Amino acid sequence: MTAKRILVVDNEAKMRRILELSLRSLGHEVEQAGDGQEALAMLDTGSFDLVLTDLRMPRLDGIGLLRALREADNDIPVIVMTAYGTIETAVAAMKIGAADYIIRPFEMETIEMAVSRALTMQVVQRENRFLKEEMSRGWGDFVGTSKPMQDLYDLLKQVAPTRSSVFIVGETGTGKELVARALHVASGRSGLFVPINCAAIPAELLESELFGHVKGAFTGALRDRVGKCELASGGTLFLDEITEMPIGLQAKLLRVLQEGVIEKVGGNAVTPVDLRVVAATNRDPQQSVDAGLLRRDLYFRLNVVRVDVPLLRDRHGDIPLLVEYFVHKYSVELSRTPPRISSDAMAILEGYAWPGNVRELENLIERAMVLCRGDLITVAHLPVGLGPLPAVAKEPGADPKPASRAPDSLALRPHVDELERHLIHEALLQAGGNKAAAARLLKISERALWYKIKRYGLT
Structure with missing residues (x-):
């Protein structure tokens, strides 16, 4: 186990010294406090991984110290020692x-075993909390039997068992994170799959998110934080939209990949990590390098194997399978019998270009499921203007005008709202969820965009 920093709390100097020597012999760093009050002051200004405390002490005893930590939402492991043990105090x-x-x-072997057990349990609990958060999002599955998907499956089978870094390239909504998760699952690595979206986190916070920070490293750093790199040690770190990472931070990431160690923000100790890194972007990586958005040396380090994710418009044969998958998924969420899809509606779905790829299809099916009250999803449940739309006869030299299916109503407001909602949705997809970037695409203020997102339920 990696060396940890332990605080020994006891009013007997001799006992503190014995415990310190014993724990240092195991490779841990040890500090001492004479009572609970002194311990709280040290915990408030320093970073520790475990507290070993006596029960009876002046000013603030072990139970008081433990209670103060938990009331402050500090989940540091605490081992209580006492010569006056009773069942009641143990239970308390x-x-x-x-x-x-x-x-x-x-x-001393008893203490050493208790320390090892507590530190191991801390790691397990931290991973369990992370896994629960991840599972609550829903991971989904690969769906598709087309030739582009078969080629993708074959490549993943070859690459997954290796330790090589992988660079995933694909448009927004194609399922880059799903590919990264599949690589991790098939890799056999025992650690966690830890994703981080470099475009969704402010630049000033991204370093802390990646490497963690020590208490007091900056305003708002009220306690130590474990970074995503440390969480992913033994597993896979997925860096989505890597080209959005600040260049200065890319240099620090390169050091982590080269040396296998991290240094927390505000700290000076290094922690070894065992990472497999999978990066992704919706940009052309080489153009990003040429434009100065991606360090060339980092690109070479990450781009050992490149995986291109197929566009949905290049695998239209998979659309019926995807529609069926999403219909059943949202039927479970809505606690209803899965409706069928009319042939006209399916023809439109199969003929559409899908600029937002699979994510756009999923959102559309969810919308249709909400609007459909019966057992059949029809054209009426699809957005106006989705297509495919046949061309009408035109005079030579005239611009081609697509013919739209007749709307249920000629009232202008609903159709304007539907078009506005669609454009905002598309802008958000192209911007990877970044509201400021989406507002720029739409040429409106970010404040106006937030208002419209709330109005149309696009959160």
Whole structure:
């Protein structure tokens, strides 16, 4: 286990020294406090991974120290030691959140085992919390049997078992993160799959998100934070929209990949990490390098194997399968019987160009499921102007004008709203969810965009 920083709290100097020597022999860094009050002050200004405290002490005892930490939402593991143990005090300590409860006198092996157990449990609990957050998002599955998808599957099977870095390239909505997750699952690596969207996090916070920070590193850093690189150690770190990462931070990431260590923001200690990095972008990587958005040396480091994700318009044969998949998915969420799709509606879906790719199709099916009250999704449940639209006869030299299907109503406002909603949705897709960038595409203020997003339920 990686060396940790442990705080020993006891009013007996001799006992503190014994515990310090024992824990240092295991490779840990150890600090001492004479009572709970002193310990709180040290925890408030320093970074520790575990507290080993006596129960009875002046000013603030072990239970008081434990309670103060939990009330401050500090989940640091705390092991309580006492020569005056009773069942009642043990139960009280465990209820408040003690990691262990040890009765004196004890063998040093008992302490060492308790420390190892508490530190291991801390890692497990941290990973479990992360996994619950990830699972709550829903991961989905690959859907498709077309030739482009078969080629993708074959490439992933070859690349996944290796440790090579992978660069995934594809338009917004094609499923780049799904490809990255599949690589991780098939890799056999025992650690977590940890995604981070470089475009969705402000530049000033991205370094802390990646590498973590120590308490007091900057305004708002109220406690130590574990970064995504450390979380992903032993697993896979997925860097989505890597070209949006600031150039200065790209240099620090390159060091992590080359040396296998991280340094938290505000800290000076290095932590070894074992990472497989998968990066992704919706841009042309070489153009990003030429434009100065992506460091050339980092690009070479990441682009060991390139994976191009097929566009939905290049695999129209998969659309019926995807429609069926999303209909069943949202039927479960809406607790209803899955409706059928009319042949006219399916023809329109199969003929549309899908600039937003699979994500756009999923959003459209969710919308249709909400609007459809019966057991059949029809053309009426699809957005106006979706297509495919046949061309009408025209005079020589005239601009081609697509013919639209007749709307249910000629009232202008609903159709204007539908078009505005569609354009905002498309801008958000092209901007990767970045509201400021989407507002620039739409040539409106960011404040106006936020208002329209709320109005049309596009959150």
